[in-house]
Amino acid sequence: MKKIVCIFCFISAATASFSQKGTLEYFIGQAVANSPLIKDYANQSEAIRADSLLVRASYKPQITGISFNSYAPVIKGVGYDNAVTNGGTFSTLVGLNKAIPNKKSLEAQFENLRLQHQSVTNASGISEQDLKRTITTQYITTYGDLLQLDFARGIDSFLGKEEVILKKLTEQNVYRQVDYLAFLVTLQQQRLLIRQQTIQFQNDFASLNYLCGIPDTATVTLNDPALQLSTLPAIENSIFFRQFKIDSLKLVNSNTQVDLAYKPKFNVFADAGFNSSLAYRAYQNFGTSFGISATVPIYDGKQRKIQHTKIAIAEKTRQNYQSFFTSQYNQQIAQLTQQLKATESLINDINNELKYSESLIKVNEKLLETGEVKIADYILALNNYLVIKNLVTQNNINRLHLINQINYWNR
Numbered sequence: 001m002k003k004i005v006c007i008f009c010f011i012s013a014a015t016a017s018f019s020q021k022g023t024l025e026y027f028i029g030q031a032v033a034n035s036p037l038i039k040d041y042a043n044q045s046e047a048i049r050a051d052s053l054l055v056r057a058s059y060k061p062q063i064t065g066i067s068f069n070s071y072a073p074v075i076k077g078v079g080y081d082n083a084v085t086n087g088g089t090f091s092t093l094v095g096l097n098k099a100i101p102n103k104k105s106l107e108a109q110f111e112n113l114r115l116q117h118q119s120v121t122n123a124s125g126i127s128e129q130d131l132k133r134t135i136t137t138q139y140i141t142t143y144g145d146l147l148q149l150d151f152a153r154g155i156d157s158f159l160g161k162e163e164v165i166l167k168k169l170t171e172q173n174v175y176r177q178v179d180y181l182a183f184l185v186t187l188q189q190q191r192l193l194i195r196q197q198t199i200q201f202q203n204d205f206a207s208l209n210y211l212c213g214i215p216d217t218a219t220v221t222l223n224d225p226a227l228q229l230s231t232l233p234a235i236e237n238s239i240f241f242r243q244f245k246i247d248s249l250k251l252v253n254s255n256t257q258v259d260l261a262y263k264p265k266f267n268v269f270a271d272a273g274f275n276s277s278l279a280y281r282a283y284q285n286f287g288t289s290f291g292i293s294a295t296v297p298i299y300d301g302k303q304r305k306i307q308h309t310k311i312a313i314a315e316k317t318r319q320n321y322q323s324f325f326t327s328q329y330n331q332q333i334a335q336l337t338q339q340l341k342a343t344e345s346l347i348n349d350i351n352n353e354l355k356y357s358e359s360l361i362k363v364n365e366k367l368l369e370t371g372e373v374k375i376a377d378y379i380l381a382l383n384n385y386l387v388i389k390n391l392v393t394q395n396n397i398n399r400l401h402l403i404n405q406i407n408y409w410n411r
Contacts, residue, residue, distance in 0.1 A: 021220050022220045022221050022222050022223050023222075023223050024135075024136060024139050024223070024225045027135050027139055027208060027212050027214075028131075028132050028135050028136070030212040030213065030214055031131050031132075031134075031135045031211060031212040031213065032128060032131060032132075034212065034213030034214075035127070035128075035131055035213070037127050037131075038124055038127055038128055038131070041120055041121075041123060041124035041127065042124070044120045045117055045120050045121065045124075048113055048116050048117045048120065049117075051113055051116075052110065052113050055106070055109050055110065055113070058099070059098075059099055059101045059106070060098070061096055061097070061098045062096070062097045062098065063094065063095070063096050064094075064095050064097075065092075065093070065094055065095075066091070066092070066093045066094075066095055066271070066273075067091065067092045067093075068089065068090075068091050069088075069089070069090045069091070069092075070085075070088055070089050070090075071087070071088035072085035072087060072088055073087075074087075086277035086279055087277055087278070087279055088277055088278060089275075089276075089277055090274070090275075090276050090277070090278055090282075091273065091274060091275040091276070092273050092274045092275075093271045093272065093273035093274070093275065094271060094272055094273055095269065095270070095271040096269065096270045096271065097267060097268075097269045098267065098268050098269075099265070099266070099267050100265075100266040100267065100268065102260065102263055102265075104256075104260055104263075105257075105260045105263065108253060108256050108257050108260055109257075111253050111256075112250070112253055112257070115246055115249055115250050115253060118246050119243065119246050119247075119250075122239060122242050122243050122246060123243070125239045125411065126239060126240060126243075129239065129408060129411050132408075133404060133405070133408045134211060135208070135211055135212060136225065136227075136404045137401065137404060138204070138207055138208045138211055139208060139222070139225060140225060140227075140397055140400045140401055140404065141204055141397070142201065142204040142205050142207075142208050142222060143222045143224070143225060143397070143400075144393060144394075144396075144397035145197065145200050145201035145204050145205075146201055146221070146222050147393050147396075147397075148197055148390070148393055149194065149197040149198060149201050151389060151390075151393065152190065152193055152194045152197055153194060155190055155386065156187075156190050156191060156194055159183075159186070159187045159190055159382075160187070162183075162365070162368065163183065163184070163187055165368065165369055166179075166180055166183055166368065166375075167180060169368075169369075169371055174371035175371060175375060179374075179375035179376075180375075182375055182376070182379065183375055183378075183379065186379050186382070186383075201219070202219055205219045205222075225400060227400050227403045227404060227407065228403070229340070229403050229406060229407070230406070230407045230410040231410070232333065232406070232409055232410050233410065233411075235326060235329055235330075238329075238409060238411065239411045240325070240329075240409065240411075241322075241325070241326075241329075244318060244321070244322040244325070247318050248315070248318060251311050251314055251315050251318065254311050255308060255311055258304060258307045258308060258311070259304075261297075261304075262297045262304055264294055264295065264296045264297075265294070265295045266292060266293070266294050266295075267292065267293045267294075268290070268291070268292050268293075269290065269291055269292070269293065270288065270289065270290035270291075271288065271289055271290075272287070272288040272289075273286070273287075273288075274286050275287065329409070333406065333409065336402055336405050336406050337406065339402055340399065340402040340403065340406070343395055343398055343399045343402060344399060346395055347392065347395045347396060347399065350388060350391050350392050350395060351392060353388055354385075354388050354389060354392060357381070357384055357385040357388050357389075358385065360381050360384075360385070361381055361382065361385050364377070364378045364381050364382075
């Protein structure tokens with residue numbers, strides 16, 4: 001009994017896994033997981049965290065070992081002046097140096113790293129959104145191929161049954177041989193169309209796997225993507241607008257860092273060890289020294305003002321891009337929304353027309369069985385039905401594409 005339960009659970013899990021592979025969520029998940037760009041952004045975030053640790057480490061005491069040893073011989077009165085060289089210098093020291101941090105300068109450095117991290121995170125989010133849109137577009141296209149293929153197969157099955165009836169009626173001289181041959185031509189055209197649409201579906205499915213980084217070459221039945229139109233956030237809350245805010249904060253922080261660069265900088269230092277010329281009592285030349293250094297900027301040719309001017313120019317550029325983005329965003333959303341409404345209205349009209357076409361096909365089907373319809377009229381009605389049905393599929397797929405384009409901005 002336990003074995004039967006285990007086998008049932010295994011089959012259920014395998015079936016669920018297989019069916020999951022036919023969903024839009026599965027392909028998006030695979031694409032995000034396999035994307036080297038998104039992994040790159042994650043690594044950049046880790047690197048920025050390491051930079052933060054480096055900043056902290058740079059303000060800790062820096063201890064170094066220093067050894068300098070030289071000998072300046074005087075041979076037969078020829079050599080360096082001993083007053084300068086002392087005959088030689090021999091030193092082995094351990095030095096300590098520590099920068100005295102300026103609290104505001106330290107805060108500005110961490111603010112810069114924080115904004116870098118936000119920028120990378122935002123860029124990663126936009127890349128993920130771009131990837132989702134690309135995968136969804138390809139999925140919708142492939143799903144549309146599958147709809148057309150399934151419809152073509154259904155028509156082929158229908159025509160196959162009609163061919164059997166027509167063949168009997170032709171043998172009974174109800175229809176002419178030429179009528180039967182004309183019907184066969186339509187049937188063969190439909191089967192060639194199935195082969196063509198099968199190839200198209202396989203190619204588009206392979207492209208979907210390729211974009212997602214999936215090495216599998218087998219095709220599966222795709223589920224309806226079931227896209228719903230999302231409510232878009234206010235533009236200032238959009239991830240695409242957020243980068244302009246981050247860039248603005250970066251420029252503000254750059255101005256702060258320029259000003260802080262002109263503040264005095266202090267360092268304390270110390271060393272201890274052996275430092276001697278070996279001229280007199282070298283064994284007593286062990287000692288230490290310590291002190292403090294200061295750097296105070298006085299004049300640099302007005303570079304500070306020039307740097308502030310450059311930052312102001314960069315802010316104007318940022319505002320121009322922000323204004324242009326806002327204008328284009330509003331225009332694009334309005335255009336896509338208008339297209340979506342027009343497409344949905346067209347789909348309703350086509351569906352109404354499709355009902356009449358389906359009714360005509362049913363009537364002709366009954367008349368065919370009694371030999372009361374012309375084959376030419378029947379083929380014409382069938383072709384009109386195929387055209388209208390194809391229009392329904394194309395416009396439904398176009399509707400999904402438009403929803404995908406609008407939902408792209410929903411983050």
